Amino acid sequence: MDALQYIFSNIWAVALMVFFFGASIFVHELGHFLAARWRGMKVERFSIGFGPKIFGWTGRDGVDYRVAWIPIGGYVLLPQMANMAAIEGEAKTDISKLPPVSWSSKVLALCAGAFFNILFAFALATLIWAVGQQGAVEEKSNIISNVRPTVETSDGKIVPSPAAAAGLKPGDSVLAVDGKPAAISEIPERVALGSGRDENGNPAVTLTIKRADKIFDLTVPLVYAGVDRLRDIGGILPASKVAVADVAPGSAAAAAGMKAGDILTRVDGEPIQTLATLSDHIALTKDKPVLIAYVRDGVAGTVTVTPRPNPSSGAQTPAPYLIGVAMTPSFTLVTMHVPPWTQIASVVTRTWDTIVSLASPRSDIGLSKMSGPIGIGGLLIATAKSDFMSLLMVVVLINVSLAIFNMLPIPVLDGGHIVFATIEKLRGRPLPARFVMTTQSVFMLLLFTMIIYVSIFDVRRLLPQPKPAPAPAAQQAPVPPAK
Secondary structure: OHHHHHHHHOHHHHHHHHHHHHHHHHHHHHHHHHHHHHOOOOOOEEEEEEEEEEEEEEOOOOOEEEEEEEEEEEEEEOOOOOOOHHHHOOOOOOHHHOOOOOHHHHHHHHHHHHHHHHHHHHHHHHHHHHHOEEEEHHHHOOEEEEEOOEEEOOOOOEEEOHHHHOOOOOOOEEEEEOOEOOOHHHHHHHHHHOOOEOOOOOEEEEEEEEEOOEEEEEEEEOEEEOOOOEEEOOOEEEOOEEEEEEEOOOOHHHHHOOOOOOEEEEEOOEEOOOHHHHHHHHHHHOOOOEEEEEEEOOEEEEEEEOOEEOOOOOOOOOOOEEOOEEEEEEOOEEEEOOOHHHHHHHHHHHHHHHHHHHHOOOOOOOHHHOOOHHHHHHHHHHHHHHOHHHHHHHHHHHHHHHHHHHOOOOOOOHHHHHHHHHHHHHHOOOOOHHHHHHHHHHHHHHHHHHHHHHHHHHHHHHOOOOOOOOOOHHHOOOOOOOO
16 A cells, blocks of 8 residues: 555656656667668567567567566567577477578677667767756765764664764865775775775775875774665764854854855955864963954855854863854855766776675675665656756666666676577587577576575665664764754
8 A cells, every 4th residue: 555655646756667667668769670680680579578468569570569478577589599498488489490690690789788778878878968967066076064073874873983083084085985085975885885994894985085185094983884884984974064054152263243144255364164163273272352254145244243152161162262163164166067978987896896795795786785776766756856867877877887788797687698698609500509598598597596585684774674772872983062
């Protein structure tokens, strides 16, 4: 009942998910179909999905066009290629009466599916480029604005944030993550996919940091967070504008006329780029008046504020002097026009990094962290509900990933077929039909098993997550008071 209610309440998003998911499969199979036709090969069936037919028709060209019940892919039945009867069904054509197909024709037909996915992705990326995608300028920054003091682990414990515990500070520039350049916004994904470990075998990441005029490497031990137990470094925010979130009544800031919404730009001439800039400056100047420059409703102004002693001042107090404001990051939203080739290259890099991490025994990425049809469908629905351009970006990601995945040299996939065709060309005769059928059937069974396995975790992610029991008081890390 809840599933039906969810579908009907999100009918438009579900329709977009079905359309783009189906379109990605259709485009892939269309590539195989057109290339096979171009090379003069016999095409017997064009199917979206596997298994029994839901509906279909026979075209004037004699091809059986159909939509099948198992929506995890599709196929084009080419009798002159490898015998795939166990997966695609028996061919009605007498293969012995068909001419042999050259190795180049087979490879072209097999590569065409991935090529068409890339073309489709490029077309969508071009549309995104032309229309533009809203994003924050600060996403590309490598300067840290704020480091959260604590993080909740996968088992519900509140522990010191690895970033904070390692000594990362606002104003630090992160030049590289495990030797690769990265913006602050890219760090969580880089950390999750990483395979670094410390001398004790525990997960760790190496950051190249620039602090003032010094550049050094910092190895940060990590924790596991989230339902998937991914490597986590703790919350790190990129440098941004700093806005006043609230002004305490009767405070020095209120007396000076500061208001919520003010964008703070300088303190005594020093640029304010992080949440800590103002409080750190006040910690040095103590109760001396400070000149704060701000922008309010597009109009620049200045105000002189005299910090007052913190009434709860003590040995453990991080801020002995206060002006009485709560601050929050303020990001600059702009419409970005990223060239399609840059978008495609970025997705290729991310997909390849994921494959490498999946294959590495030192990483914590396994099949349980991957997404199957259910997870992909959920992602499409979520983005369709928020922003159409974001939906198109996800479809670009799906098509590029589908192209790369299909070209892996694994039986059943297009890359595996290319390997078989190449072996046959080198040995000068076809591989034994029974060997090919058995190998394809075994790997198809493994593929279905993998899809079922990852789908279990997809469902787990989509369901509401129970809140873990609070950790004992001894495991709670103290949170510094707000300044």
